[in-house]
Amino acid sequence: MDLTLKIWRQANAQAKGKMVEYKVTGVSPDSSFFEMLDVLNQDLIEKGEDPVAFDHDCREGICGTCSLYINGRAHGPDSGVTTCQLHMRKFKDGDTIFIEPWRAKAFPIVKDLIVNRGAFDSIIQAGGYISVNTGGVPDANAIPIPKVNADAAMDAAACIGCGACVATCKNASAMLFVAAKVSQFANLPQGKIEAKRRVQNMVAEMDALGFGNCSNTYACEQECPKEISVSNIAKMNREFLSAKLCADVKDI
Amino acid sequence: MSNSLLNYASITKKISMSIIGLFLAAFLLVHLTINLMLLLDDGGESFRAAAEFMGKNPVIKVFEIILFSAFIIHILLGIILWFQNNAARPIGYQRANITKTSLMSKYMIHTGIIIFIFLGLHFIHFYFVKIGLVSGLMGEDGHPDFYNSALELFKQPLYVIIYIVSFLALGFHLNHAIQSGFQSLGWEHSKYTPAVKAISTIYALVISVGFTIIPLFILIAGK
Numbered sequence A: 001m002d003l004t005l006k007i008w009r010q011a012n013a014q015a016k017g018k019m020v021e022y023k024v025t026g027v028s029p030d031s032s033f034f035e036m037l038d039v040l041n042q043d044l045i046e047k048g049e050d051p052v053a054f055d056h057d058c059r060e061g062i063c064g065t066c067s068l069y070i071n072g073r074a075h076g077p078d079s080g081v082t083t084c085q086l087h088m089r090k091f092k093d094g095d096t097i098f099i100e101p102w103r104a105k106a107f108p109i110v111k112d113l114i115v116n117r118g119a120f121d122s123i124i125q126a127g128g129y130i131s132v133n134t135g136g137v138p139d140a141n142a143i144p145i146p147k148v149n150a151d152a153a154m155d156a157a158a159c160i161g162c163g164a165c166v167a168t169c170k171n172a173s174a175m176l177f178v179a180a181k182v183s184q185f186a187n188l189p190q191g192k193i194e195a196k197r198r199v200q201n202m203v204a205e206m207d208a209l210g211f212g213n214c215s216n217t218y219a220c221e222q223e224c225p226k227e228i229s230v231s232n233i234a235k236m237n238r239e240f241l242s243a244k245l246c247a248d249v250k251d252i
Numbered sequence B: 001m002s003n004s005l006l007n008y009a010s011i012t013k014k015i016s017m018s019i020i021g022l023f024l025a026a027f028l029l030v031h032l033t034i035n036l037m038l039l040l041d042d043g044g045e046s047f048r049a050a051a052e053f054m055g056k057n058p059v060i061k062v063f064e065i066i067l068f069s070a071f072i073i074h075i076l077l078g079i080i081l082w083f084q085n086n087a088a089r090p091i092g093y094q095r096a097n098i099t100k101t102s103l104m105s106k107y108m109i110h111t112g113i114i115i116f117i118f119l120g121l122h123f124i125h126f127y128f129v130k131i132g133l134v135s136g137l138m139g140e141d142g143h144p145d146f147y148n149s150a151l152e153l154f155k156q157p158l159y160v161i162i163y164i165v166s167f168l169a170l171g172f173h174l175n176h177a178i179q180s181g182f183q184s185l186g187w188e189h190s191k192y193t194p195a196v197k198a199i200s201t202i203y204a205l206v207i208s209v210g211f212t213i214i215p216l217f218i219l220i221a222g223k
């Protein structure tokens, strides 16, 4: 496959970036998208140019490090996959591929296609945990949990924090991410103890970081590599409303 | 700190928006019922009776204040959300987003503004006449004659076009809005949500088609 790539190049956070065109030739349709970019970078290094900086780590869809907004879609043209799981067979010979970084006020660009997703860490620090005292290991079945709840919690916990939901949302809203993290705990008895505080603090942090509001366009659900459902957003809204109305003033 | 009711978070805004929006949507059905009386062949008797009831009843007077506040808050919140949402992505993409979405969800502010403009006209033609700010057609009893003013308006093709465009916009607004309002309130359930989505579309159709047939009928029947 011979391809034309248009890639966002930006030397650092302050620099003014622009789209730069590159040609890659002889790409195998069986290679992954990142292998294609590796070939391009090898080429650039050999020519003495600066290789394109992009985030990646596990390259098997579990770490959430990779990003890339490809041809108008977060994680590219395939659904339910991360960019590292995307293969070149999803493109045609002669295609022009636009590759851009995630765009959101809360995700500033570090270099080229790499953005700083530290905002997600701040949201987790605001409440995305449960406090457990150390001690003897409790029996695994000491607390009975209905299967539907366990499944719902597990589905929400599949979120890898990649940020595709923010990248694709017209409002750069982080609601799907925060909702996944809220409902993964809200579905389980262990999460109930801090539930009222958790949802309020995480939402407050999300707002403070400059993410947009949810317009229920449901674009996030379409692009989420882990197919996190927007029903988690409804659940978070329920949790939020009941916490806001009913939590004791001291429960914060 | 964030536990205070006054701390107006993103979700609080959306929840207010949806409660108010759903209230407005319910009111539209009442309004439509009264307007459909224009089509009755009784020389405007039922329409006048309904309009008079709306004009005199003290409960309705209180309701009117609630209704106005609802509109104002809904519109202000809509504009605030729109600004905040734009600010959340200061630099856009080179390639426009092509993700499949609930289509009208992207144009709520646009359909909203069309409805807002129509509301302005509607006030000039009816409400401002009622409170005596603007002069209009008067009946024999010295009260404004809304039956004949409505029929007069519907004889002007330009007005009818503006009217129909506005109600199309309202239909699109409602089609997304009702199911979205349920979602914002957290009223989402594996059993009921498919029905809510269907009802949302049916309700939007009933409202926009219901209002639109009135001038069309009057034009065709030549009242």
Ligand code: HEM
Pocket: A213, A214, A215, A216, B014, B015, B017, B018, B020, B021, B022, B024, B025, B026, B028, B074, B075, B078, B079, B081, B082, B108, B109, B111, B112, B113, B115, B116, B173, B176, B177, B178, B180, B181, B182, B184, B185
């Ligand atoms: C009778 C008229 C109207 C009705 C029944 C109505 C109803 C609704 C409802 C139920 C929602 C859903 C709330 C949610 O997403 O949770 C909504 C959203 C919205 N409405 Fe209206 N609305 C009306 C007029 C207007 C007007 C005049 C504007 C003018 C600016 C407007 C602007 C908006 C906007 C921008 C949203 C989307 C908010 C968002 O993206 O989060 N609406 N409307």
Ligand code: SF4
Pocket: A158, A159, A160, A161, A162, A163, A164, A165, A166, A176, A177, A180, A223, A224, A225, A226, A227, A228
């Ligand atoms: S909800 Fe989905 S798209 Fe959003 S951060 Fe989690 S895995 Fe990524």
Ligand code: FES
Pocket: A055, A056, A057, A058, A059, A060, A061, A062, A063, A064, A065, A066, A082, A083, A084, A085
């Ligand atoms: S590199 Fe780990 S998910 Fe893509």
